[in-house]
Each structure stands twice: as C-alpha cells, then as structure tokens.
Amino acid sequence: MENLAGSLKAMRNGNNIDILITGGILLTMSDSMEVIENPAIGIRDGKILFVDTNYDPQSNPYNAGEVIDAAESIVMPGLINTHTHLPMTCFRGLADDIPLKDWLDNYIFPAESKHLNKDTAYYGAMLAIGEMILSGTTTFCDGYFFENSVAQAAKDTGMRAVCCQGFVDFPAPDNPDSASNIQIAESFIASWHDVSSLISPALFCHAPYTCSPKTLRDIKQVARNSKTFFLTHLSETISEVEELKQQYGNTPVRHLHSLGILDDFTIAVHCNFVDEDEIKMLADCGVKVSHNPESSMKLGAGVAPVPAMLKQGVIVGLGTDGCASNNDLDLLLEMDTAAKIHKLKTMDPTVMDAATVLRMATIDGAKLLGLEDKTGSIEVGKCADIIILDTNKPHLTPMYNCYSHIVYAASGSDISISIIDGKIIMKDRRLLNMDILDIMDRVRKIASNIGNH
C-alpha cells in the first residue's frame, strides 16, 4: 500500500505502466482487509506496482498503456477455485439426481473410459477455462486424467493453475496399467516444472477407496521428492467412511495419517465426515481442505464442518468440483451456497459471514495452494490477478456492504473485466485469449458422441 509519496516514487522510477485501474471500491483482501474507495492501481510487468488512495484523475501522473475506469464497480482479487476437474464439462448434465456411486460407476467412469482422450480433455478444459474466466476465477487447482491437456489449456489461455495428474488403481483412460504410476507421476512433474511461472504441476490420488495404500504412498513420495502438492478426495460420503473402516479398520483421515500421507503439502478435498479429533489431526499436520459445498449437496453426500475447521486453524479454500456434479464452475454462486449452508447446518446465522467466505475464495485459496506470495490479494509486489465486478445493475442496487453483495447477490455474469498476471484476458464479457465459439462447437461434437453411446 502506498500513498502520494509512493506515487511520486513510482513516477521517479519511471511513470510508464501497463495498466492503470481507477475508481470504484477496492477490496484488497489483505490481512487487514483494507477497503479503499476511489483507488488507483498501477500494474507493470505483471505485478502490482502501487495501490494509491484518494486518486485524483485530474492530476494523473502515470503514463499507462491502458486505463480501466472502475467507477460503479468493485475491484477485487481474482477468485481461486481450489478443486475442479475441468474436462468434465464434456459430461455437464449427463447424469443428475442420482447417488455418487451410481453416478461414478454407471455414468462417469464408463464415459471417461470411452470418450476421454488427450483431445477431448483439452477442449473440455478450454471450455471450462472460458467459463471460469467469465465468472471471475483467475486461478484453479485441477485434478484429472490427461492432465497434460489441462496444463496445456491453462498455458494457452494465460490462466494461473495448479495441475494435478490423477491416479486410480483400476485402468485409467490415460494409464491402463497402474504399475506405471510412479513413472507417469515423475514424468508429469518434470514436464511442467519449468514451463511457466503460472503453472505448477502436482499429483492427485482420486480417493482412498480407489487407490491402494501402495498407490497413495508411491504418489505421495513422488510429490515429496519434487516438493509438489498431493491432492486427494477424502471422507466425501458416509459410505466411504464405512468402507474404509471395514477394509482398513480406520476412518479415511486416520487411514491417510497412518500411511504418513498427511502433511502441509497435502490438500484434502471435501472432508464432509470428520470428527473433532480428525480436524485436529488435519490442523496439526498442516493439511489444507478444499470445501465444495454445491457438489456435495447435489450428490447428497454431506457438508464439511468448516466453521469447526476454521476454529482449529485449518486453511480452507473453496472449490466447485467438476461441473458434472455442480453443474457450473461459478465461484460467486459457490460462495453464496457456502455462506448459507453452514448457517443452516449450525442453526447459527452468524457463522461464515460474507467476508470470511470471500477470504476462502481469494487469499485463503492462495494459501491453500502455496501461492499467497503471488495472488489472492491486491497488494504491492504481488502478481496482478484482478477482477472487476460491475455493480451498476438492478440486483446489486443499493449497496450497503460490498462483501454481502459479492457473496449473496452477485453471480459470475457480473464480472466485467478479468486480469491475470497483469494481462487483460476478459473485457466486457469477451474472452480475449480464445475462440470460445469454436471451443463450444468442439465440445458439442464430443457430447453428441457421448450421448449416442
């Protein structure tokens, strides 16, 4: 945060900047949750160069390549989707209103086996990225098969991403023989390690009920060796808990703990069924939790005890899950659900207030992914991952409280501009880095094949 002196310093250091954003209300999402009316934000070389208060456009000292007028808007950090399976856009709405096991065994796994390949994964991911950018997401963490295709799509579109190559014990669409797991994991990490400052490779074991202890340990070991994240679905349904108790004599969290999997480079997705001791176990080990309320509601799975997790200091981020179980990738709508479902579950309307939920979708998501030095808040020196939300709309009028508006009234379609790493990638609802109509056509063709089988 800088003031007039900072601006002058910026001038002295060269007043050419790439982008100047002026006006509106800035939610920094910094530790102090500073809110600035009528700010000026300067961006140069992908970074936030300054954040000035009380900006006077009459005496603009900056020579900006592009000036963005954010009047009647909220300026905020780009949203962070901590868990999704992007290529599943190909299966959006393929099978709804059925239980998780039926959904997986009779629809999703067969469709993946028949129709998922390098190309369908790429176009599905491109479509998902288009949808995410249009709804305010600037960083995602994905876990799926053919993750090379997802990483390529992120690279081609300029998204910030943690891409986790997926593993299961049965023959996977991109790996018929799980004996090759370690090799595939190492090769994936090596391929993407140094490709782009925006893309971090990582590894994803589908779940402790689809991965043996050996697979879990093997993949975690590769992750440890390469200092990358290990992601897994964990304790999503009560039947998973029962199954693991029968098979291993332990609940899912305790099972992973006994295998030595849980550490601060572990991201556990869902955690709908965890008791106080397990929450303490997650907190003590530094495990991060990705909370995906809409998917878990839709599958009738459960709802994670997030307020209790936050109390014990667990870092919790927000995710949409794959859009086949949601059925969209809109984090603004996910925030609304996250804020409301815990009020209902605890019968306490004061829990998960709007600001807490927005933190989960921004700075806490960044912390979850180890990206808090780069993104998640608007502060000098961080990468410029910024979205602008147009509040000059009937459903966002009047405005007493920005946080409430974002969480309870806005939706993804209110995002007017999206900037990632200092580059404008969406403006006035148009995606600048992809031919989205072509992508939509390609995914429709993929879907028509799926629908015919």
Add this chain to the structure above:
Amino acid sequence: MENLAGSLKAMRNGNNIDILITGGILLTMSDSMEVIENPAIGIRDGKILFVDTNYDPQSNPYNAGEVIDAAESIVMPGLINTHTHLPMTCFRGLADDIPLKDWLDNYIFPAESKHLNKDTAYYGAMLAIGEMILSGTTTFCDGYFFENSVAQAAKDTGMRAVCCQGFVDFPAPDNPDSASNIQIAESFIASWHDVSSLISPALFCHAPYTCSPKTLRDIKQVARNSKTFFLTHLSETISEVEELKQQYGNTPVRHLHSLGILDDFTIAVHCNFVDEDEIKMLADCGVKVSHNPESSMKLGAGVAPVPAMLKQGVIVGLGTDGCASNNDLDLLLEMDTAAKIHKLKTMDPTVMDAATVLRMATIDGAKLLGLEDKTGSIEVGKCADIIILDTNKPHLTPMYNCYSHIVYAASGSDISISIIDGKIIMKDRRLLNMDILDIMDRVRKIASNIGNH
C-alpha cells in the same frame, strides 16, 4: 397443443398474430411435461393461439407482428415467485449474518418504521420488478405494507401479480392503529378487485407471533368474504414454534388450525418445522406452501420437509422471500438451491430432481396462486407468459438435459426475452416498460437516507 391441422385452423381464423416464436426447445410444463424441439408458438391478444411441432420456417403461414427466433434457446413458461416482499430491495444487504429476531427487531422493523412510505415502497417495488423480469420471473406473490404501491408498480410494468396487503399487531408503517385492520383490508381488496386482469389483491398476516388470534381471524374473514387468498409466514424458526407452544399451547400449524384459518385459500410460507401430522393437516385442508430455501438458510432458520409434503399431495411453490434475506430475487438460483438442499437434508440425491423443482417454479406456483388456468405452462388458450433462455453460452455447453441446465447451471442473467400476457417486456436484457436507471438512482437515494440513520 395443436398440429398442422391446428395451424390451418389458425390460418382460417385469421392468420394475423401478434408474436410468433420459432425454434429452440420448448418445455411446455404441461401435465405430460411435453418437450418440443423446433416449435412454433403463436400469440394473439395476450393468449397462446397455437403450439406447433416440426415448424418449417420456409412455409410460414403466419403473418406475425413480431417474429422471435429462439434457436439455441430454451422456451419455457415464465417463472412464478410465490413469496417476496418487493420494497425490501431498499434494505438489500443492510444487515446480514445475524439471527432472524435481531435482524427483524434491530434492523428491518426500525428501518421500515422510519423509511418506508408510499413512495419508497413504490420505487423499491419497481426495482424489484426490474430485477425479477431480468431473471425470468413473470408472476409474483408479494406481501408487505403499502401494498397499494406494490400493486401500482405491477400495473405500471405489466407484471402478473398477487398483491397481499400486510398486517401486524404493532403499529405498522402504513397503519398506526391495528383497530383499522378490517377496514384497511376491505378497502385494499375493493380498490384492486377489478383494476387489471393481471393483478389479484389478497391479504397477508405477518405471522402468528406478530398477529393475535383476533387479527388472524379478522383478516381471514375478510379474505373469505372476498374469495381472496390469505397468506402468512408459518413455522419459520424453532423459536417461533417454542413461543407459540408457550403462548397458545400449540405449534404454529395447529394454532392456525384451531383458529379455523387453514383452507384452500391459505398460503403458508416457510413451514420449516412441521411434523408428519401437520403436513397431513395442511394437505387435508388444501393449504398451499411457499418454499423459500435461501432465505431460511441465510437466517439459520431451517429447511422445510418439501419431499414429505409433495408425497402427501401438498402443492408447494418456490419463493425468494424479500431480497434483504436472500439477497437477490433470482428464481433460477433459488431452484438450484431447492434441488440441492433437500438432497443434502435427506442424504438422497434422487429427491427433488430437476424437473420436479422446475414444476415448483412454474405450474405448481400457478396452482398455488389459483392461476393455473392463466399461467405456469405453455398450452393453447393460456395467457402468454413466456421466457426464453439463451443456451449458447460456455456454462450451458454442452446440453444433455434441459431441466438439469435450467436448475443446476443457468442463472437469471441467461434470460434473453420475457413476455407477459402476450407483451414483450424484456428483450436482449433491456427492460422495455421502465426506466431502470432512474429507478436505481431513486433507490440509491432512499438507501443513502437509511444508511445515515
């Protein structure tokens, strides 16, 4: 439903029509849930004149004043919001993340007392109507003070509405002395009885904890005398249940039953806490239930046992509640929540499937309001209350199932055209019957007064 013979008959009877909608996929929401690809819908004098299948645009026999191309769209009945308090747009986001009693006693009731008047209620209602039309609602049922202003706003904008004048026992903003209740009720009904075929007057007692048995009986009697609906909040929170048990020795539903209030012209809103016997009581009496899941979640109130109600034959419609406890009036998002919350509550992902939920927001809402002969489905002879949802968007691609798309993936901003009573009132996201920017400015001024007090 008519076929080619019907079209020819329409021609013989004069082939001039006001509007012809062609292409896309039509969800009729008729009893048989007929879905028609590439339909042609003719509208004349506010009514649906024909619905043709297999429309061939090359041999168009109709001379239409306006032709709407619905290619790459879903054509469906306008949505029906069975419970809201429109002027509360003035209080949107004024106080969030607090309990219902605190919210009412310390924020909403004082703000209503100080700032609600004929004019603020009118402009608040106008803003709400703008928001509702933009998100696909064509019929609403409102209950509030200064209901004349709400009815006037509906009349001025061409919305279909059931407008319920509100009553409480303490001094109300529009009625300082509850001794005048009967007179005000009779006068309201008389004023609006014959004004417009689109507007039905009705009466609203706030709740059994804010209205004495005498008030409830008096207002119900006026409603009975005039054959109009009687609406009340009922069994919204567990503390309401406890309070009524203490005061009257009865749960809210049984209390109203003992007062002789419950009949098929009674609409009970919320019903979050009702046991099987009470559901049977509601069903036997023909009471309709308005289900408002988002508001009840946000206030930490509870969730109505809707699947059990449907099983016993209770007619259940969907509502957003006032936008101060939601915080929007978007029924598409409300459908998503309604479908998901019951899957979670019952741990059964098969309950409240997408088609069932869409029925609640269309034809069942019409039945709830006694308007099923006019609206709620697209059938020959009904009034033309029709919306068109643009599916040519990333988040609605691909499309396997229309119902899933509407409930789980679409939001209000996907509505491209809205027709009420055969008149186009919104096209390409522009409201044709109101100066929405002026309305927004007026409500911002009202809000700045509220914020300063």
